[in-house]
Amino acid sequence: YAETYRKIYQNSEMPTPKDLWVQEKRAAHLVMLVRKVLPESPKRLLDIGASTGTLLAAFQKAFGSQGVGVEPGDAYRAHAESRGLAMVGSLEQLFEQKPERFDLVSLIHVMEHLPEPVETLRRIRKELLSPDGLLLVEVPNFYAHDSYELAHLSCFTPHTLKTVLSQA
Numbered sequence: 001y002a003e004t005y006r007k008i009y010q011n012s013e014m015p016t017p018k019d020l021w022v023q024e025k026r027a028a029h030l031v032m033l034v035r036k037v038l039p040e041s042p043k044r045l046l047d048i049g050a051s052t053g054t055l056l057a058a059f060q061k062a063f064g065s066q067g068v069g070v071e072p073g074d075a076y077r078a079h080a081e082s083r084g085l086a087m088v089g090s091l092e093q094l095f096e097q098k099p100e101r102f103d104l105v106s107l108i109h110v111m112e113h114l115p116e117p118v119e120t121l122r123r124i125r126k127e128l129l130s131p132d133g134l135l136l137v138e139v140p141n142f143y144a145h146d147s148y149e150l151a152h153l154s155c156f157t158p159h160t161l162k163t164v165l166s167q168a
Contacts, residue, residue, distance in 0.1 A: 013075040015052045023051060026108065027058035030136065034059070034104065038134060041065060042103030046128060048091060049110035053080030059104070060085075070094055095123070101130040108138045111164070112154050121168030137165070 034042075041063035047056040050069025060067050068086040070093075071077040077087050088094050105124055111117045121135075129135060139156045156164070 013073070015076060015079050020052060020054065023054035024058075027055040030055060030106070030108070030138075031058050031062045034134070034136065035062070038104070042134070044100060044102045044104075044130075046070070046094075046102040046105045048105065048107045048124075049113070050080055050085075050087065051076050053083050053085040053087065055106065055108060056080070056085055057083060059106075065103075068094070068099070091120070095127060099128070101133065102128055103130050103133045104136060105129050105133060106136040108136070109140065111137060111139050111161075112156065114154070117154060117164055118167045121165065125168060135165075137161070 042059075042065050045056065045059050045063070045065045045067035047053075047059070047067065047069045050056050050071045051073075053069055053071075056067045056069045059065060068088065069077075069080055070088050070091050071080060072090055074089075077089060080087050088097070105128060111121075114120050124135070139161060
């Protein structure tokens with residue numbers, strides 16, 4: 001994933017204008033959703049699969065929060081770091097750092113790429129998410145999206161997503 005995903009799907013390792021535009025629109029929408037759900041602003045944010053850092057930056061701006069992103073793609077992580085965002089290259093690196101727990105953990109179009117989604121979510125719950133924290137997950141809906149992609153290890157329906165989250 002870290003080395004070839006962007007080359008295959010965008011013909012570029014670097015963020016494209018279209019990709020940045022989509023990320024900006026998605027970030028604005030997710031900020032609005034989180035504002036409706038959380039009674040107070042989260043103090044600490046974690047964006048797993050942070051890409052260019054657009055969502056992380058939007059959350060930090062909207063909520064005045066500290067945040068960190070996880071992005072395995074070198075070019076995308078470098079883009080986020082050039083924006084002044086705190087980033088790590090893998091979830092394992094973050095687990096090794098044993099950070100303070102996060103009030104909001106987002107996985108936006110990430111779970112379908114995970115080899116062990118239930119175990120990864122369990123570990124996030126046990127080691128990274130604060131007890132009262134919010135887990136924000138977005139995946140392609142198998143019924144409404146072409147979910148069969150080379151880099152997708154799983155496909156989710158509303159039912160299977162609820163099941164995975166329940167198991168975790």
